[in-house]
Amino acid sequence: MREPEIVIAGCGAVSAVGWGVKPLLDALKKNSSGLRACERFNSPKFQSHIVGAVQKEWRSGILSGPDFLENPAWCLAGEALAQACASTKEILAKISSQRIALVLSTTKANIPALERLSENLPCGESARRHLRADLLAEDLAKKFGAGGTIQTVSLACVSGLVAISQAAKAIQRGEADAVFVVGVDCLSEFVMSGFTALKALDPTGCRPFDANRCGLSPGEAGAAIVLARRDISPDSKIKIAGFGGSNDANHLTGPSRDGSGLAAAIRRALDSAKISAAKIDFVHAHGTGTGYNDTMESLALKLVFGENCPPMSGSKGMLGHTLGAAGVIETVCCVLAMQNDFLPGTPRMDSPADGVPKNILREPRAGKLEKALKLNTGFGGVNGALILSNE
Amino acid sequence: MNKISEIAKCVVDETQLPSARLGPRFGRLDLQSRLALLAVASLQADFEKFSGDRIGICLAASAGSLTTDLNFWKSRKETGGPSPTLFAYTLPSAAIGEIAIHFKLTGPNLCFVGDGKNLFAEATDMISCGEIDACVCVFCEIVSPGLAEMISVPAVAKASAAFLARESNHFSTVPGNSP
Numbered sequence: 001m002r003e004p005e006i007v008i009a010g011c012g013a014v015s016a017v018g019w020g021v022k023p024l025l026d027a028l029k030k031n032s033s034g035l036r037a038c039e040r041f042n043s044p045k046f047q048s049h050i051v052g053a054v055q056k057e058w059r060s061g062i063l064s065g066p067d068f069l070e071n072p073a074w075c076l077a078g079e080a081l082a083q084a085c086a087s088t089k090e091i092l093a094k095i096s097s098q099r100i101a102l103v104l105s106t107t108k109a110n111i112p113a114l115e116r117l118s119e120n121l122p123c124g125e126s127a128r129r130h131l132r133a134d135l136l137a138e139d140l141a142k143k144f145g146a147g148g149t150i151q152t153v154s155l156a157c158v159s160g161l162v163a164i165s166q167a168a169k170a171i172q173r174g175e176a177d178a179v180f181v182v183g184v185d186c187l188s189e190f191v192m193s194g195f196t197a198l199k200a201l202d203p204t205g206c207r208p209f210d211a212n213r214c215g216l217s218p219g220e221a222g223a224a225i226v227l228a229r230r231d232i233s234p235d236s237k238i239k240i241a242g243f244g245g246s247n248d249a250n251h252l253t254g255p256s257r258d259g260s261g262l263a264a265a266i267r268r269a270l271d272s273a274k275i276s277a278a279k280i281d282f283v284h285a286h287g288t289g290t291g292y293n294d295t296m297e298s299l300a301l302k303l304v305f306g307e308n309c310p311p312m313s314g315s316k317g318m319l320g321h322t323l324g325a326a327g328v329i330e331t332v333c334c335v336l337a338m339q340n341d342f343l344p345g346t347p348r349m350d351s352p353a354d355g356v357p358k359n360i361l362r363e364p365r366a367g368k369l370e371k372a373l374k375l376n377t378g379f380g381g382v383n384g385a386l387i388l389s390n391e
Numbered sequence: 392m393n394k395i396s397e398i399a400k401c402v403v404d405e406t407q408l409p410s411a412r413l414g415p416r417f418g419r420l421d422l423q424s425r426l427a428l429l430a431v432a433s434l435q436a437d438f439e440k441f442s443g444d445r446i447g448i449c450l451a452a453s454a455g456s457l458t459t460d461l462n463f464w465k466s467r468k469e470t471g472g473p474s475p476t477l478f479a480y481t482l483p484s485a486a487i488g489e490i491a492i493h494f495k496l497t498g499p500n501l502c503f504v505g506d507g508k509n510l511f512a513e514a515t516d517m518i519s520c521g522e523i524d525a526c527v528c529v530f531c532e533i534v535s536p537g538l539a540e541m542i543s544v545p546a547v548a549k550a551s552a553a554f555l556a557r558e559s560n561h562f563s564t565v566p567g568n569s570p
Binding site (some may be wrong): 045108190198 | 443444448452454455457460461463464465467472473474475478479480481482483484485487488489491492494495496497498499500501502503504505506509513516520522541542
């Protein structure tokens, strides 16, 4: 990574395990799962109704009201960003609004509005406006006082990691002193229909890296990270150390069979961080729970680390696959683990499948983490690898 | 640092699709991917002068994938239910996958939703900091009449592409149908 150093100054999260960063930390420590049966999707139209849904009763009047029904993307993103801003109030007070940028990561923005408009159901102007991801980003920036540049990243399930990388670049290029990175995607019939059509859902809920894994479980989340130059947030210990991306150039919806694309992204990230693979002491995997993805990811790790893969785990058995929010909220998981000296487990995994690195963690365990590697992959053959450093 | 040059650029629209010969799968792609792929092919750039993993792809889509999203959503009422093929294209970045597959480009990718004003700056930045040696830039403007009515913007269907590279690579090409 170029100079200056970029640190994670604050985080926010709304997910299937709760409202805020604290419930996420608790769930990581307990290895609990937020996947539940959801009545809304209990229909033969869908292959599964086990999902990672945000519980509506957590904030009555916000999540359960008409705004959430019509415009969940705005509610989830806004709440997560509000938390992140609250946790960095003193830092943000030192920066002029024009020096704060925003990068939004999403795949479907407020797609429920498209469902409603197609059916001639009531749909307010802001819900319709937020069908367009760039306008959702614009309105988030306005609401939260980010008067600098705005970017909307939508690179499938790698969006979140790319958004973090883009935010770091914006600071390093001198375009901003701090950047709000916001990841959001919400559950919808649209997404459930699509994954059902692809026969990609596990009817009993996803079991990443498990011998009996057979599909993913969609989830919804809003997650936010405030990135800042280290001199502006000197007490923040977690640094963005490196990023690498690649494309498999193999298949639109299937990952490469040999893991070489993801391995290339990891090597680029290691080069960017100027460290060797041996320095990585934890891998937070993409781990969707589909046979192809988990196998490819295991092969990629073997290509980079050989038989000595560091301890690894994945969080989609806890949160579901939150698509455009995944890279951001799973990076928050890594930050929480690094700040609290533990390695998260892999919820809902029982017996690891053949070929999965032997150091996969079923349960959390104590341990100090200095360098964590976060991985995501996505449709279109895209791969991303982010390295965090605890200094 | 070596100068970064725009090697080729072109704009394509729907009228050019029927004569496109880009492989047996081409007709099955969504409109955004077909136009994006045709725009890149029309550059007539000799990508083989670079290693595939040193060529990035930066794409921006003015309306994301909403035209295909709407088509997919309508497909759920058709016989056989929602189309798995269409669902794969309900991502703005699907066109990146098709370009990468067709030209075997395995470098890093960026994909934005919006006006695409930052595309060249981002591509130039990736080249100048050594991440890649060259970059395919694509800007897609795809809004079907049905979507236009829904989001109150004019209908449009075109894609433009450009190829940026370091001058030191002594790249030469015959530009396509430049605007």
